[in-house]
Amino acid sequence: MLDHLLNPTVKDATQFIGRYKSSRVIVIYGQVEATYSGRAAAQLRLMPRLIITKPDGVLMVHEGYREKPVIWNPPGSQLFVSVDGDVLVLRSIRYSPREYVTIRIHKVYMVSSMEIGLTEDFKVIGTEKDVVDAIMANPSLVEDGFKVLSREYETMVGSIDILGEDKLGNLVVVEVKRGEASPEAVHQLKRYVEYIKGKNPGRGVRGILVATGISTSAYRYLKDYGLEFRRYTHANIINYT
Template sequence: MKVEAKLNPSKEEIIDLFSKGLSKEAIVTIFAHCKVSYNGRAKSELGPGDRVIIIKPDGSFLIHQKEKREPVNWQPPGSSPSLSAGEDKLILKSVRRKPKETLEVELIDVYLFSYFQAEDYETLALMGSEAEMADLIFENPELIEDGFKPLFKEKSIKHGIVDILGKDKNGNIVVLEFKRRRADLHAVSQLKRYVETIKEEYKNVRGILVAPSLTSGAKRLLEKEGLEFKKLTPPKKEKSKKGRQRTLFD
């Protein structure tokens, strides 16, 4: 099984699931009322409370409270988790060798104990910025349309900075405004302002909003103002692939 979980598990079930989770290089997740102590480069104590404990196959050990993004206590990859059972206590421990650090969790009451044998070997693909979208168009202007010629990047005008100012195949001035996420009404208003400013100097001016998608309100406003939309996904930047991540058992 890829997933196994127990609600309100007994001490024996906790020991069994912990052993299975580690042997299967799974992610172990525990919802528990617990106390936490840390001893290493400093010392800390965290009194009893309901927390989420996550132990990953690479040795990462995370303790989350019900608020905030960051764990309240944690150990990095390479740490060694263990579980010991006394007559009236269950103690989770994570030990880091260099520098010497120990994180100890007393499990007072366990509400849920589970493991998930996850398979995930993909690398994160980061979406590019609006500046990288503009660079992409300078290198590949045909992505906007055939005959498009970019002339200026980040062109300063009276009411702001135009991402790209160029010309189409008919000689019309083209204003491009880039958004790396779904474009909204504000983006259309921004493009409209730039187009109106450029029209003070040039007669025939087109405005094109370049983004992965539009809100319905933005689409209606574009049509009303006689502006255009070009769908373009920001370029991806992949982290270098180093193969499967090492685990405690490699």
């Protein structure tokens, strides 16, 4: 189930990685240098680091801090293992966009491997989709008398989360954010409102931003543009999901 080699020879480590790279997760502690080139470029000098590969092609070089790897290639990349003198070489190619990672391991302290699966039905609760779902089920979360006309209404300038109508017959553009709304969210809403206004001359059009909160500068933009903000809390939503 779990295999590992301590201070293996380059040859043994190469064989080990070759055997498991397409079926298991592999973890390597080693003295490592690495380069990346593709859309951008980066380089790492020799140092102890942690390397992880996964059967889907993921390759990551981790350091002692940060959540993200310093150098990596994403799923779909292809991994090649070879030997250059006393150095174990991992080369990874991502094809679209073309990106290359080369890792030279001068000393392998440990290489280990285990078969690990995937939670197929993994689900995160509390995403933007959940909030939109709740509004669809109970439109009054936006405001009293609000009626939904369309979800994911497609326009030339992007897709509107919810397009609806208020009790006075005005069109209402609703933009939903799962957390704190930023200025960018307000600009987005403004764009949609201007588009809908252009398409419906003479008709009243309102824009409502629905989020758990809003930054002060975003709120200033919002007010400048004549848009509205509606706060929701997790408690508002939870009953309708």
